[in-house]
Amino acid sequence: MLVGIIGGGSIGLLFGAYLGQEHPVTLFTKREEQAQGIKKNGIFLYSPEKEGRAVQVNASFEKESLTEQDVIIVAVKQYDMPELKPLLLSIPKHIPLCFVQNGMGHLDMLHGLPHETIIVATVEHGAKRLDDQSVSHNGAGRTNLALFKGHANLPEIFPQCTDPHFPVTVHNDYYTMMIEKLVANALINPLTVVFRVKNGRLVENPYYYAILKLMFEEIYSIFPSGNKEQSFDQVLRICTNTKNNTSSMLSDIQAGRKTEIDAILGYILKVAERKGVKLQTVQMIYVMVKGIVLERS
Ligand SMILES: NC(=O)C1=CN([C@@H]2O[C@H](COP(=O)(O)OP(=O)(O)OC[C@H]3O[C@@H](n4cnc5c(N)ncnc54)[C@H](OP(=O)(O)O)[C@@H]3O)[C@@H](O)[C@H]2O)C=CC1
Ligand SMILES: CC(C)(CO)C(=O)C(=O)O
Structure with a gap:
């Protein structure tokens, strides 16, 4: 082929x-x-x-x-x-x-x-x-x-x-498949940018983990696909399997490129707004990444 x-x-x-x-x-x-x-x-x-x-x-x-x-x-x-x-x-x-x-x-x-x-x-x-x-x-x-x-x-x-x-x-079902990965990227990518760490530190450092969990709770309330525990386990599995990786978003920041923050957290915030729900932690992390990007440009 x-x-x-x-x-x-x-x-x-x-x-x-x-x-x-x-x-x-x-x-x-x-x-x-x-x-x-x-x-x-x-x-x-x-x-x-x-x-x-x-x-x-x-x-x-x-x-x-x-x-x-x-x-x-x-x-x-x-x-x-x-x-x-x-x-x-x-x-x-x-x-x-x-x-x-x-x-x-x-x-x-x-x-x-x-x-x-x-x-x-x-x-x-x-x-x-x-x-x-x-x-x-x-x-x-x-x-x-x-x-x-x-x-x-x-x-x-x-x-x-x-x-x-x-x-x-x-x-x-492409939609469910993509939402599952969206949830993982919405947590891993921006948080690795804010904390400047490889993926694995988000589960290894209990303070980073606490924010990961908090953000997951908010995002799951907007996309409640499947069993909640399994959905969180899937995020932890991706984070652990890629523990030595620099996320694509942190790589973008380090290389001075644009980021996919709007396609990931921006998308989630728009859906939340349409549903009339405020996601405070997600909003804060989104703004922090935007601020970091502005500082680099
Ligand atoms: N990296 C990862 O671990 C993962 C990434 N992804 C996703 O995969 C996608 C790709 O990510 P990633 O590979 O990390 O991104 P990179 O930034 O590493 O690579 C993107 C590539 O696209 C090239 N490119 C841009 N425009 C054109 C064009 N018009 N014609 C030909 N080539 C072009 C760039 O060229 P140039 O080299 O000249 O800049 C660059 O080589 C992203 O959406 C990301 O979210 C998903 C899972 C894991
Ligand atoms: C799977 C993971 C989290 C790997 O880092 C990724 O999708 C990314 O970096 O964009």
């Missing part, structure tokens, strides 16, 4: 390295020098259990060969999606597109795409790009997939990977 990946950041490189072991992968990058480096040397995959190894993949700065792919995984940040839209519209409608973004902010845009099959994914791995060709797999989780649009059989159109460190699970 010919796999195209748009975006050579933490997740694009991680997916490229795992899927590239079993499929011809082409990574479509924003910068020419990144594509050249990957074409020459491959992607270096590091993980705590294994020594770094290179996986050969193709890479391209030009986007013409997007039209030759069997499936395309879009691994740019949610805030880069509007700029990417013209490119996505130029991809033939029969090619399935898969979106891995955290938060819910991109879903409106997906409604406007003409493609017959659109997949959404929630990624529970912790990954951090070390440089243009290297990624550290800082916490093995799983990738959850669900159909957002279309009738395809997901295991047939999404590339299989037999590596036990890269499991993929298929879900029937």
